Amino acid sequence: MRATFIYGASDVRVETVPDPVIQQPTDAIVRVVRACVCGSDLHPYHSMPARGHGNPMGHELIGVVEETGVDVRSIRTGDFVVAPFAFQDNTCVFCREGFQTACVHGGWYGSPETGGLQAELARIPLADGSLVVVPGVDPTTAARSLLASLLALSDVYLTGHHAAHMGRVAPGKTTAVIGDGAVGLSAVLASRRLGAERIILMGRHPDRTDLGRAWGATDVVAERGKDGVDQVMELTGGEGAHVVLEAVGHMPAYEQAYGIVRPGGVISRVGVPQYEDAPVGFGSLFGKNATLTGGPAPVRAYLETAIDQVLAGDIDPGRVFDRELPLDQAAEAYRLMDTREALKVALRP
Amino acid sequence: MRATFIYGASDVRVETVPDPVIQQPTDAIVRVVRACVCGSDLHPYHSMPARGHGNPMGHELIGVVEETGVDVRSIRTGDFVVAPFAFQDNTCVFCREGFQTACVHGGWYGSPETGGLQAELARIPLADGSLVVVPGVDPTTAARSLLASLLALSDVYLTGHHAAHMGRVAPGKTTAVIGDGAVGLSAVLASRRLGAERIILMGRHPDRTDLGRAWGATDVVAERGKDGVDQVMELTGGEGAHVVLEAVGHMPAYEQAYGIVRPGGVISRVGVPQYEDAPVGFGSLFGKNATLTGGPAPVRAYLETAIDQVLAGDIDPGRVFDRELPLDQAAEAYRLMDTREALKVALRP
Numbered sequence: 257m258r259a260t261f262i263y264g265a266s267d268v269r270v271e272t273v274p275d276p277v278i279q280q281p282t283d284a285i286v287r288v289v290r291a292c293v294c295g296s297d298l299h300p301y302h303s304m305p306a307r308g309h310g311n312p313m314g315h316e317l318i319g320v321v322e323e324t325g326v327d328v329r330s331i332r333t334g335d336f337v338v339a340p341f342a343f344q345d346n347t348c349v350f351c352r353e354g355f356q357t358a359c360v361h362g363g364w365y366g367s368p369e370t371g372g373l374q375a376e377l378a379r380i381p382l383a384d385g386s387l388v389v390v391p392g393v394d395p396t397t398a399a400r401s402l403l404a405s406l407l408a409l410s411d412v413y414l415t416g417h418h419a420a421h422m423g424r425v426a427p428g429k430t431t432a433v434i435g436d437g438a439v440g441l442s443a444v445l446a447s448r449r450l451g452a453e454r455i456i457l458m459g460r461h462p463d464r465t466d467l468g469r470a471w472g473a474t475d476v477v478a479e480r481g482k483d484g485v486d487q488v489m490e491l492t493g494g495e496g497a498h499v500v501l502e503a504v505g506h507m508p509a510y511e512q513a514y515g516i517v518r519p520g521g522v523i524s525r526v527g528v529p530q531y532e533d534a535p536v537g538f539g540s541l542f543g544k545n546a547t548l549t550g551g552p553a554p555v556r557a558y559l560e561t562a563i564d565q566v567l568a569g570d571i572d573p574g575r576v577f578d579r580e581l582p583l584d585q586a587a588e589a590y591r592l593m594d595t596r597e598a599l600k601v602a603l604r605p
Numbered sequence: 606m607r608a609t610f611i612y613g614a615s616d617v618r619v620e621t622v623p624d625p626v627i628q629q630p631t632d633a634i635v636r637v638v639r640a641c642v643c644g645s646d647l648h649p650y651h652s653m654p655a656r657g658h659g660n661p662m663g664h665e666l667i668g669v670v671e672e673t674g675v676d677v678r679s680i681r682t683g684d685f686v687v688a689p690f691a692f693q694d695n696t697c698v699f700c701r702e703g704f705q706t707a708c709v710h711g712g713w714y715g716s717p718e719t720g721g722l723q724a725e726l727a728r729i730p731l732a733d734g735s736l737v738v739v740p741g742v743d744p745t746t747a748a749r750s751l752l753a754s755l756l757a758l759s760d761v762y763l764t765g766h767h768a769a770h771m772g773r774v775a776p777g778k779t780t781a782v783i784g785d786g787a788v789g790l791s792a793v794l795a796s797r798r799l800g801a802e803r804i805i806l807m808g809r810h811p812d813r814t815d816l817g818r819a820w821g822a823t824d825v826v827a828e829r830g831k832d833g834v835d836q837v838m839e840l841t842g843g844e845g846a847h848v849v850l851e852a853v854g855h856m857p858a859y860e861q862a863y864g865i866v867r868p869g870g871v872i873s874r875v876g877v878p879q880y881e882d883a884p885v886g887f888g889s890l891f892g893k894n895a896t897l898t899g900g901p902a903p904v905r906a907y908l909e910t911a912i913d914q915v916l917a918g919d920i921d922p923g924r925v926f927d928r929e930l931p932l933d934q935a936a937e938a939y940r941l942m943d944t945r946e947a948l949k950v951a952l953r954p
Contacts, residue, residue, distance in 0.1 A: 349844060350868045355894050358868030422894070495698060519699045519707030529886040536897065537881035542874065545704050545771070545900030551891045 261310025
C-alpha cells in the first residue's frame, strides 16, 4: 500500500510499504476513504531533524472496515467508520469518566508500531473502542461535503468542541477564541452549538475569520499581544471573557488568554502547548480565580452525538477542508498548510 | 487604640495609634471581639526587609458595629458581625458572579490606607457588602468555641471551602488535600460537607492530622515529594485523585498536586502561590486533561450559609484555633505559629 512518512523538516514522502495486518485479536484493518493533515503534523514538518528512516504520519480517517480480529464484536467488515485520533478500549476507568485519551490501554497513531493514518490502509488497535460506525451512509456515493464533515469528527471539530465543553461554554457567557486555524474555527462552531451568544474570534486571516463569522463569531479581533488584549477588554466593557478557548499552543496565545479572561473565568486549551512552564501565579491566574483546563480531546466521548448532528445537517464542520488532494500528493498538502495557502487538506487514497 | 504592626521580619509590635474614623459614607467602625493571625501573615514575618515605619496587620475579625456612615443601610450600631478578609460592594458584576475578591470597588486590608484588623477597632469600607450580621448571638456571653467558629469564617474555613467548591468536590470523588495547616484542615472539613467519601490528607504533624481525621480524612500520607506521590497513587489503585486541594502555596506542593491528580481531575489552589511560573504543559497538566483552578476565596459568597451551619452546630471550624492570646501579645502569636507550636492563634483585644 501507499503510506505517508516524514524523514525530517519539510521532507514528507509517500512510499509503498507492506499492507498492515491484524496483529491482535482486537485489531481491525480499515481501507481509508479520506485522511487529512493536522495542524499538529506541522510541528515535525517544521523542526524534525533529518534521519535515514521515515516516521509514519496521520491520525485522522474515515474508512471502510476490511477485516476484523476474532475478538472484535461491534464492528464488521464493510462498516463505514470514523476513527478518533487516538485509540482506546472505551471501557477502562478513565474512558468511563469521559477522558478516553488517557485510556490505560490506549495510545497514539504515528509510531512505527501503530502506523499512521495518511495511508491506503490502517491497522486500528482496540477496534471496538476505537471505531464508530456511521449508519446509513455509502461512502462511494456520499456527497463530498458529507464525507468532509465526517472526517472533521476524527479530530478537528471535536477538538474544538472539547475546548468549549471543558470551558463550560453556555448561554449568557462571552466566549473568546484565540486562533483562526481549523481548530479555532471549530471551537467557534461548537461554542455556538453550546449556546454562546457573544463569540469573539481572535485571528487575522480574513478568509478564515469569514468562516468563523459564518459559524457564529460575533466579533473578530485581528490585533495580537497587548493590542489584542486591549481590544477584547474594550469589547467586553473592561470585564473580559467568561471563557477563553486557546487553539494555538504557543506562549503568546497563552499570555493573551490570561490577559482577557475575566475574574472567575476559564481558559480552555486544546492547542498542544509548545512550552512546559507558564505563568500561573497571583499575577496571571490565581489572583483572579481563573481556571486553566483542556488537553487532548477525548473524541470518542463526543463522536456518536456529533455523527448524528452531521447526518441531521445540524453542523457542517467539513467546511474547514478547503482543499482535497490525492494521497500521493501528501507532501504538497503539508506545504499548502504550512504556507497557510490551505486551511486544512483532505487526502484521498 | 491598640493595633498590630510589622516593622520587618520577626518584628511585630502592638502600638497605640489614633482610633479609626469614618472616612466614607459607606464605612463602618467595628469594635473587635476576636482577630487572629493568618498563615499568609507569616510571609512578611519571614522575609520583610526592616524599615522605620510599621505596616498594619490582620484581615480577619468578628466584632460589634460601633458606628456607621450615613449611606450604610444593612448594618446597624450594635450588630455582631463577621468581616470577610477582603472588602467588597457585593453588587458589582464580579460580586454577582460570586467572585467578590475581584470586586471592582473592593480591596485588601493591611495597607496604611485600609488599616489592619489585628486591632481594637477597625474601619470597614463598603460596610453593606463587607460585613455580615450574626443573628441572635451576644458576643459577651457566647461560648468561646462559638466565637472561634465564627472567627474561622472570616477566612480560614471558607478558604478551605472555596478550594473544595472550585475543585467540584462531590460524592463519589476521591479528594486529596495537600497541607495540614489550618486551611488544609478546613478543606478536609469542607470536602466532607460536600460529600467526599475518600479524603486523603497529606501532612506530617500528627496533632494536626488527628484533627483532619476527626473532620473526615480517611487516609493520612506523611511522605512528601516522590514518596508522597507514590503513596497516594498506591492508595488510589494507580488512578490518582479526582480532586487535589493545594493549601500550601509552595512549588513542591504544586508538583505533588499534578503528580497525584488523575486524568480529567482538578487541582484547586488556595495557598497563595509563592511562584509565578509553573509546569502546565503536556507533561504536567495538559497531557492528562487536568484542570487548575482556585484563587483568593470570595468568602462573602459563602458566608451567610456558613454562619447558619455554625449556629446550627453542623460545623465546628473554630477547632483550628488552638491558642488564644491578648492582642498585646500579638508578637508571641506570630512566633507560636511560625515555630508551629500553634496551629492558629486568636487575638482578644
